Amino acid sequence: MTQETLSKVIWGGIALLFGAATIFADRLGLAEKRWMVVAASMLVLAYAGWQTRALLSLDAGTERMHELAQYIREGAQTFLRREYQVLAIFAGVIALLLAVAIEPRPWVAVGYLLGTGVSALASWIGMSVAVRSNTRTANAARNSWAEALGVAFASGTIMGFAIVGLGMLTLTLMTMIFTDAYVWLGFVFGATSVALFLRVGGGIFTKSADVGADLVGKVEIGIPEDDPRNPAVIADNVGDNVGDIAGMGSDLYESYVSALVAAMVLGLSTYAALGETGAIVPLLLGAVGLISSLIGALFVSAPKGDETSFEEQVQKVHQTMNRGVYISNAVFLVAAYLLLANFLEQDVIAVFLCVLSGLATGFIIGPITEYYTSEHKPVIGMAESAQSGPAILIIDGLAVGKMSTVIPIFVIAVATVVAFKFAGLFGIAIASVGMMANLGMLLSMDCYGPITDNAAGIAEMAELDLVVRERCEMLDTVGNSTAALAKGFAIASAALAALAWLATYFDTANIAVASITDPQVIAGLFIGAMMVYLFSALTMKGVGEGAFATVEEVRRQFREIPGLLAGTAIPDYARCVDIATIHALHSMLLPGILTILIPLAVGLLLNPEAVAGLLAGSLLVGLPLAIMMANSGGAWDNAKKYIEAGNFGGKGSDAHKASVVGDTVGDPLKDTVGPSLDILIKLVGKMAVIFAPIFTWIVWNI
C-alpha cells in the first residue's frame, strides 16, 4: 500500500465515521445535532488544509514560471482588492439600510455582514490557491501528465472544500447564535452581494481583457495568443481566475447557502410541530453531502502506467472524474435516505423523492449541455457551416443554443412538479438542497478547469518543452468539458434556488395566491422579463466598453514603450489589469443597483403579488436566455477547436477564420451575460424576501 493510498484510506475511514454519526444523530439533542454539522464542516476544512500543505511543498518550476505566475497573482490580487473596496462600501450602505428597516434590528445587518465576509473570504482563499497551483501543475507536467492531474485536482479540492466547509460552518454557528430566520436570510443576501460583484464584475473583467488582448494582439499586430509581449496577456490570464474561480465559486456558493437557508425557513413552517427539527434536517443533509463529496473526491486518482495517446489520456481523466461524481452521488443518496428515515416521523419517502429529483436534475442537465457544446452532431454541423462564412456559423450557433434549452427547461419543470407534489413549497427547497449537496465534489472538478487553463498558458509563455505543453493542453481539454458542465449546473442550480426563494417569498409575504388573472401579477411578470433584457444588455455593453478601453491601452503601450514588439522591453501588465477592473466595477454597478431597486419599487407601487410575478417572470425569461447564451458560446468555442484539430480545412482556412468570429461573439455570451443572469434570477428572489415585511406592512397599514 503506497503512502497515498494509505492516507486516502485513513481520510475515508474518518469520513465514514463522521457520516454514520451524523445519520444516527437523531438520538441527540438539538444543539448536539448542530455540533455534528460543525464537525463535518471542520473535517472537510481539515482535508483542504492538509492538501494545501502538500501543494505548497511542491516546486513551482523555473524562474521564468515563477515570474509569470507572480504577474498573474498580483493581477488577481489587484482585482480582488479593488472589488472588495467597492464591495465594502456597498455592503456598508446595505447593512445600514437593513439595520434601520428590517426586524430584528440590527441583527439582520449583522447576518448580512457575516455572509458577505465569509463569502469574500472563501473566494479570496480559492483565488489564492488557484494562482499558486497553476505553475505547480505546469511544473508537475514536466514529470508526467498523471502527476500534473494529481496536482490540479488536489488544488481543486482545496478550493471546493474550503468554500463549502466555510459556508456550512459559519451558517451552522450562526443558527446557534441567532434563532430568527431573518438573520439567516441576511447571511444569504451577503453571499448574493459577493456573487454579484465577483460573477458579474468578474465576467465583465475577464471578457474585456480577453477580447481586448485578442483584437490588438492577434488581429492588429499579428502575435500569437498568450504571447508575453502583449500588455493585456496577464489580464487575460487573471481573467480566467477571476471569472472561473472567484466568479463561478461565489455563484455556486451562493446557490448552496441559499438552498440550505430556503429549506430551513420552509422547514420551520412546514414542520412547525417538530419545532426546530424542520430547520435542522436541511443542515444535516448538507453535512452528509460534505462527507459524500469527500469520499467521492478520494476516488479521483491519477492513473498509473505508461504514456498513452492524447485521446486515451483524455478518456482516462474523464473516467476518474466521473468515478468521483458517481460515488459521491451514490453515497449521498444512501446516506440521505437513512438520515431522513431516522429524523422524520412521516413523509420519509416523499422528502427523499424531492432530494432525488433535485440530484437527478443536475445529473441530467450535464450530459445535455455536453451534447450541445462538445464534439457531437450540433458542434460538428456548426464547424461544417463555418465553411460558408461567419454569418451562417453564427445563425447556426444561435439555433443550437436555442435548441439546447428545450430539455433542461422541461427537466426543471418536471422536477418542480414532482417536488411540489410530494412536499409542497418545502419540497422545492429540498430538491434544491439535493442538487447542491455534493457541491464539494463538483467545485473540485470545476476549479480544476481554470487551473489547467492557466497552467497551459504558463507552459506556453515560459516556453516549456513541447511534450509538457501537450500534457497541459490535454488536461485543459478535459477542463473545458468540466467547465461547461459546471456552467450548466450553475444555471440549473440557480433555477432551483430561484424557485426555492420564490417559495420562501410566498411563505414570508404570506401569499397564498398570485394569479395570472390579476393584472398586477401580469405587470410583475412583464417587468421581470424586462429586467432580464435590461440586465443582459447592460452587461454586454459593459464588456464592449471594457474591451474598447483595453484596446486603447494596448495600442498606447505598443506606441509609447520602445522595444515592446521586439521583446526587449516589459509591458505594463498592471495597467491593463487596472483598466479592466475599473471598467468592470463601473459597468456592474448600474445593473446591480437596478436589480435591487426595481423589486422594491414594484412592491411599493404595485403589491406583494406583483413582486411574485416579477420573480417568476425573471426566472422564466432569464433561465432559457442564460442557457442559450452559455451553450451557444460553448458550441462556437468547440466548433473552433474542432476545426483547429484539422477538420474542414484546419487552422488558417476560411472556415477557421469564421470560427474565430463565432468564438469571439460567444465569449461574452457564455462568460459574462449567461452567468450574470444566474445572479439576476437569484438576486431578485432574495430582495423580495428581505423586503417582504415592508411590502406586507404597507398592504396592512395604508
Added chain:
Amino acid sequence: MTQETLSKVIWGGIALLFGAATIFADRLGLAEKRWMVVAASMLVLAYAGWQTRALLSLDAGTERMHELAQYIREGAQTFLRREYQVLAIFAGVIALLLAVAIEPRPWVAVGYLLGTGVSALASWIGMSVAVRSNTRTANAARNSWAEALGVAFASGTIMGFAIVGLGMLTLTLMTMIFTDAYVWLGFVFGATSVALFLRVGGGIFTKSADVGADLVGKVEIGIPEDDPRNPAVIADNVGDNVGDIAGMGSDLYESYVSALVAAMVLGLSTYAALGETGAIVPLLLGAVGLISSLIGALFVSAPKGDETSFEEQVQKVHQTMNRGVYISNAVFLVAAYLLLANFLEQDVIAVFLCVLSGLATGFIIGPITEYYTSEHKPVIGMAESAQSGPAILIIDGLAVGKMSTVIPIFVIAVATVVAFKFAGLFGIAIASVGMMANLGMLLSMDCYGPITDNAAGIAEMAELDLVVRERCEMLDTVGNSTAALAKGFAIASAALAALAWLATYFDTANIAVASITDPQVIAGLFIGAMMVYLFSALTMKGVGEGAFATVEEVRRQFREIPGLLAGTAIPDYARCVDIATIHALHSMLLPGILTILIPLAVGLLLNPEAVAGLLAGSLLVGLPLAIMMANSGGAWDNAKKYIEAGNFGGKGSDAHKASVVGDTVGDPLKDTVGPSLDILIKLVGKMAVIFAPIFTWIVWNI
C-alpha cells in the same frame, strides 16, 4: 379643383356620412346595426376596387420590365399555389377534428373553413395587386417621384382596404348567421392557420432564397445583387412579396379579427344584461376604424413641385404618410368616443380609456422601434464598432436588440394594467381593438414598402435610367422605415391580441385563478417558455437548410447551363422558387403541429390552469425575444446602409465587410424568427380557447 382632389372630396364626404350613421346607429335594431358594419366594409371594398381599376389602367413599362414582373408574378403564384395545396389538406384535417370534437358540431368547422378561406383570399388579392403594381411604380418613376409615390401608396391602399374590408364583412355576416360564439372562434382560428402558413412558411421561404442567392451570387461568383443572371434572383424578389405582403398581411389580419372576436366574446359575458349589444360594440368600433382609416388615407398625397434633394424627398414622403396616420387616429378617437357615449349606458369613459391605451401603445412603440433601428445613436455606434470586425458588431447588435425591448415591454405592461383596471378582461380585449382599429391605414403604409422594394429591383434589373433608379431607391428608403414600424406594430399587436385571448381563455375555461403558487401553473409557464425556444430554433434551422438547398441548386445551374454567367442563357428561375417553397413547407410543419399539440397535451395531462400558464409563459418569453430579433436585425441592416452611405470607410471597406456579415445574421432573425414568434404567441391562445371545452369536460368528468 383637380379631378384627383374632387374624387377625394367625394370619397371623404361619403365616408363621413357612413361614419355619422354608424355612430348614431344606437337608435336602430340589432340587425340594422350589423348592416351598418356591412355597409362600412362595402364602402372600403368599393374604394379598393375603384383604386384597382385606376392601377390596372396604368402602363406597366418596357418589355423587359414586363418580362421581369412576369417572372416574379409566376414565382409568387407558384409559392401561393403550393402553400394553399398543403393548407387545404391541413385545414381539412383540422376542420374534421373540430367537427367531431367541438360543440356546436359541425358549425365550428364551418366557421373555421370560412375563416381560412377569407384570409387566404385576402392574401391572394394582396399578392396579386403587389406583383402588378411593382412594375407600374417603376414605370411611374420614369415621369416623377411624386407620381411613383402615388402609384405605390394607392396600391398599398388596395391591399390594406381589401384585407380589412373583407375580414370585417365576412365576420359580420357570420355573426348574423351563427349566434354561437364558438363558431366565431373557429373563424379566427382559420385566419391563424393561414397566418401560420404564410408568415412562418413565407418567412422561411424569403430568407432561404435571399441568403442562398447572396452566398453564391455575391460571395462565390462575385456578381452584384439583383443581377438577372443569378438563378435565385427571382426567388429573392418573390420572397419580398411572400414575406412582407402575404406574410405580414395575414399576420396583421389575424391580429385584427382575433382582437375583434375576443372583444365580442368578452363583451357578451361582461355586458350580459345588454344582450348582444356587448358583442356589437367591438364590431362598430371596427367599422368606425375602417372609415377613419379611409379618411386618413385620402390625406396622403404626392407633393407637387420641383425635384428636390434626396433628403428633402424622403422627408416629404414621411410627412405625408405621417399626416395620414395622425388624421386617421384623431378621427378614430373622436368617433370612438361618440360611439361609446351613444351605445353604452355606463362605463363610457372607462371603455374609451381602454381604446386609448391600446391606440397609444401602438403609437409609442413605433418611434422606439425607429430609434433603435434607424440612423440614430445605437445604429451609428454599431456602424462604428463594425470597424473592429464582425464579432464586435454582432455583440453590439445583440446588445442593442436587447435594450430595445425594455420600453416596449414596459409600455405593454402599463397598457395591460390600465385596461384591466378600467374594464377588466373585456378592457384588455378592447385595448387590442383600439390598437388594431386603424389597420386599414397602417396596412396601406406597410404594403407600400415591399412594392417600392420590388420596383427598385425591377428598375435595377431592367437597367432603367440612373435618375429613375434613384427615385425608386428614395421611395424604398422610406419603405424600409415603414416596414420596420409595421414589424414593431405587428409584435405589439400580437402581444395585446395574445393577452386578449388569454382573457378569453379565462372566460371560456371558467378559470378565476391560475396562481404561480400552483406547481401545475409553474410547469405550464416553463413549457410555454420552452415552446418559444423550440419554435424559434426549428424555424432558424429551416432557413439554414433552405438556404443550403438553394445554394446547391444555384451552383448546379451555373455548372450545367452553358452561357449562364456570360448572360447568353436564361436561368431556371422557377426551379429555385420551387426548392425554396418545398423547404419552407417542410420546415414549418413540425413547429406548426407542435404548437397545436403541446397546448392540447398540457391540457389533457395537467389541467386547464397549466394551459393558462403555458399561454402566459409563451407570451412572456416570446415577446421580448421577438422584439430583440426584429430590432437587432433591423439595426444590422441599417448599420450596413449607413456604412454604404460613405461612413466609416464606405463600400468595400473592412467595416463594410463586417456589416454584410451582421446583415446576413440579422436577416433570418428579423424576417423569419421574430415574425414567426408573433404567430406562436397568438396561435397557442387560439388553441387553448378552442380546446377549452375538452379540458373542462375532463376536469368535471374524470
